[in-house]
Amino acid sequence: MAMxxxxxxxxxxxxxxxxxxxxxxxxxxxxxxxxxxxVDGEAAPHVAEHVRRCAACAAELRALAGAQRSLQxxxxxxxxxAPPVLGEYALALLxxxxxxxxxxxxxxxxxxxxxxxTLRTFLSVEPQSVPSAFERLKRVVATLLTPPGxxxxxxxxxxxxxxxxxxxxRSEDVTVTVSVQPDDGGARRWALHGLVVRDxxxxxxxxxxxxxxxxxxxxxxxxxxxxxxxxxLPPGVYQLEVDLPEHVLVAENVAIGGG
Amino acid sequence: MAQTPGQTPGTNLAHxxxxxxxxxxxxxxxxxxxxxxxxTDSCWEILRRAVVEREHAAWEAIHTQYRGxxxxxxxxxxxxxxxxxAEDYFLNRVFERFWSxxxxxxxxxxxxxxxxxxxxxxxxxxxxMDDVRARRAAEIESLELPGVxxxxxxxxxxxxxxxxxxxxxxxxxLGGMASDELWQVIAQELPDETERELVYWSFVLDLKxxxxxxxxxxxxxxxxxxxxxxRNVLERLRRSPRLRQLQQLAS
Numbered sequence: 019m020a021m022x023x024x025x026x027x028x029x030x031x032x033x034x035x036x037x038x039x040x041x042x043x044x045x046x047x048x049x050x051x052x053x054x055x056x057v058d059g060e061a062a063p064h065v066a067e068h069v070r071r072c073a074a075c076a077a078e079l080r081a082l083a084g085a086q087r088s089l090q091x092x093x094x095x096x097x098x099x100a101p102p103v104l105g106e107y108a109l110a111l112l113x114x115x116x117x118x119x120x121x122x123x124x125x126x127x128x129x130x131x132x133x134x135x136t137l138r139t140f141l142s143v144e145p146q147s148v149p150s151a152f153e154r155l156k157r158v159v160a161t162l163l164t165p166p167g168x169x170x171x172x173x174x175x176x177x178x179x180x181x182x183x184x185x186x187x188r189s190e191d192v193t194v195t196v197s198v199q200p201d202d203g204g205a206r207r208w209a210l211h212g213l214v215v216r217d218x219x220x221x222x223x224x225x226x227x228x229x230x231x232x233x234x235x236x237x238x239x240x241x242x243x244x245x246x247x248x249x250x251l252p253p254g255v256y257q258l259e260v261d262l263p264e265h266v267l268v269a270e271n272v273a274i275g276g277g
Numbered sequence: 278m279a280q281t282p283g284q285t286p287g288t289n290l291a292h293x294x295x296x297x298x299x300x301x302x303x304x305x306x307x308x309x310x311x312x313x314x315x316x317t318d319s320c321w322e323i324l325r326r327a328v329v330e331r332e333h334a335a336w337e338a339i340h341t342q343y344r345g346x347x348x349x350x351x352x353x354x355x356x357x358x359x360x361x362x363a364e365d366y367f368l369n370r371v372f373e374r375f376w377s378x379x380x381x382x383x384x385x386x387x388x389x390x391x392x393x394x395x396x397x398x399x400x401x402x403x404x405x406m407d408d409v410r411a412r413r414a415a416e417i418e419s420l421e422l423p424g425v426x427x428x429x430x431x432x433x434x435x436x437x438x439x440x441x442x443x444x445x446x447x448x449x450x451l452g453g454m455a456s457d458e459l460w461q462v463i464a465q466e467l468p469d470e471t472e473r474e475l476v477y478w479s480f481v482l483d484l485k486x487x488x489x490x491x492x493x494x495x496x497x498x499x500x501x502x503x504x505x506x507x508r509n510v511l512e513r514l515r516r517s518p519r520l521r522q523l524q525q526l527a528s
Contacts (some may be wrong), residue, residue, distance in 0.1 A: 051501060054508035058486055060500070085511045086480075090417045093480040095410065096456035103405035108397055111386060127482050136355060137402045141395060145349040178353060224341065225303060239300035261341065 041074035046076055048225055050082075057083045083214040097129050099123065108137050159268045160187035160194060187258075187269040191217040194260060194267060198274050201249050208275045210248040214240055228272075251275070290322040299338045306342065314386055314513045317390040324393060343397065347371050350398050351391050356405040361412060370404040371397070411484070466517050471496065473511050478508060 055061040056069065056079060069076050098106065099120050106112050107120040124130045158222045163186040184197040193215045201207040214224065226246045228236050231254040232242035238246040253275030262269040290298065293340065301319035309315040326335035351357050351367050360367065375397050379387075387393040459482070467473045478484045484492070486503040497503045514520055 050512075051504045054504040054511075055486075055501075058504070060486065081515065082499040082508065082511055085515050087417060089476070089511075089514070090483075091414075092413060092459050093456055093476075094417060094483055095481065096460070099479055101401070101406035102378065104406075105399040105403045109396065111396075128488065129483055133406055136406075137399065140350075140354055140402050141398060143353070145353040225300070236460070239303070240296055241294045242294045254440055 039072075039075045043074070044068065045071045048072075050078065053079045053082055057086055060161065080233070095129060096126075097123065098127060099207070104130060104133055105137060108134050109140075159270060160189040160192075162186070162269075162271075163188045164194070176226045177188040185269075185272065187267070189265075189267045190268055192262060194269055196258065196269070196272060201251070206253065206275065207249075208251045208253065210251060210256075210258075210272070210274060212246045212248075212258070214246070216244075216246040225261045227261075228257070231255055279367070290318055293319075293322070295323070295326070295332075295338060302338075302342055311400060321390050324390070325384065328379055328384045336376070343394075344368065346394075346395065350401040351405070354401060354405050357411050359412075360405060361409050362408065367401070367404050367408075370407075371400045374400045374404060400524065420526055443496060462519055463514065467510065468512060472506065475503070475506055476510060 037051060038045045039048075039050060039169055040050070051064045051105070052061055053075060055070075056065050056239070057115070069079055078186075102123070103112070103116075103120065105265045107117060109123070110117065112120060124134055174218050176195075184195050187196075194212060195213045196210055198208050201209045210228065212226065214226075224240045226238050226240065228248050228251075230252075236248060236250055240246050251274050254273075256272045256274055258269040258272050262268075278447055293301075295303055298319045302323055305315045305317060323335050323338050323342070327339050330431055333405075347368055348364060351371070379393070385398065398495070405407045461474060467476065473526065476490065478489050479486075480490070486500050486507065489503045490497045490500045497506070
């Protein structure tokens with residue numbers, strides 16, 4: 019039977035010579051079309067079994083798979099717009115002409131249609147919760163550089179003079195120095211002054227948190243010089259946290275008022 | 278985040294320090310997340326300084342402020358479960374993409390904070406889609422047929438020529454060739470429009486035979502018809518002198 023390369027003219031007799039691989043150990047058991055189905059991962063189990071036994075069909079299969087893989091590698095979605103372009107298309111941010119061109123492609127391309135649909139669904143739903151700084155950032159416990167009772171830097175502290183020795187904590191390129199003094203507000207209340215210094219030229223906006231022994235949390239932002247302040251604190255052992263872009267710096271065992 | 282009526286983003290905040298803005302933005306965002314009415318002008322002003330003024334510190338403030346939100350979006354996306362990279366990798370790519378895509382010239386495209394945050398969220402999607410596409414490309418690259426290699430090797434050592442394995446005479450190896458250039462050659466090799474369409478659907482659009490059958494059931498009444506035409510076309514392309522010549526040029 020002569021091979022006919024035209025569409026629709028190939029005889030579908032599964033036992034025909036044209037569909038049988040030359041040298042097959044069991045002619046008619048498996049056709050070339052079965053091998054094509056195998057390459058696409060959709061063949062019946064007997065095809066795999068036959069290929070394991072038949073060197074000729076295995077070689078033919080490999081040649082078909084190689085050709086398919088080469089074309090897939092070279093052509094796979096080469097006309098599809100890149101994901102950011104598809105995204106801007108979905109948000110209607112592309113110039114008019116490009117918007118029309120991408121629309122025409124999306125209509126024809128199920129993969130791009132799927133990506134756009136996924137994006138629209140994604141944009142329509144907000145997450146149940148946004149991780150807090152505690153959850154989202156690596157927490158690094160700072161090393162206490164200055165043991166209680168020694169002197170350290172004060173010059174940049176916001177007002178006042180520390181009445182207890184400051185404590186300096188260090189983590190990576192950040193140093194946090196804290197000092198405690200009686201609060202003006204009344205007896206047995208204390209104020210915690212702090213200074214955050216980062217090595218290098220730039221400071222950064224950051225938030226600090228002070229966690230009381232009972233778990234109560236207060237927050238204070240850094241000012242432009244890196245100062246922060248907590249007032250009206252009862253005595254106790256607190257934990258101080260500083261949210262940095264890369265991690266949360268944790269200073270443990272900050273004793274206030276002899277706590 | 279809803280904007281308070283009558284409030285124009287950036288109004289009266291031009292002289293605020295970044296620290297003040299960051300604190301206010303943090304408060305605005307927290308209120309929004311609690312479902313309370315929230316202003317957006319401080320966050321907007323930081324974004325304006327970051328994008329329009331290209332202030333590095335403002336950009337760091339944006340990163341700090343929205344890092345948690347971006348992580349939540351990454352976790353929410355359907356593609357993140359199968360992603361190959363760590364969360365931090367995607368987080369950095371998202372901000373890089375946002376930063377490089379939105380410059381001073383494009384800032385006016387966004388009328389308010391929700392619009393620009395939607396763009397940031399789109400960046401999350403597009404970065405994850407990059408990963409999905411790369412994984413698919415890697416799958417194609419590593420595609421193997423279990424159990425076949427052993428048989429082919431055995432056949433080769435027994436002197437059975439077959440139709441060639443890796444690097445064989447009828448293997449189409451097109452490394453280094455531009456996709457559109459290859460497509461032009463294929464289009465010339467396949468004068469029949471139906472065949473070209475099948476190749477386009479199979480290899481450019483990455484459709485499975487069952488999808489091709491569903492797309493065009495009159496032309497392909499069964500999936501077996503797709504296999505038949507596809508196999509026929511592949512065999513002809515393998516024998517194509519032009520493609521084999523291109524293979525030699527590419528190698």
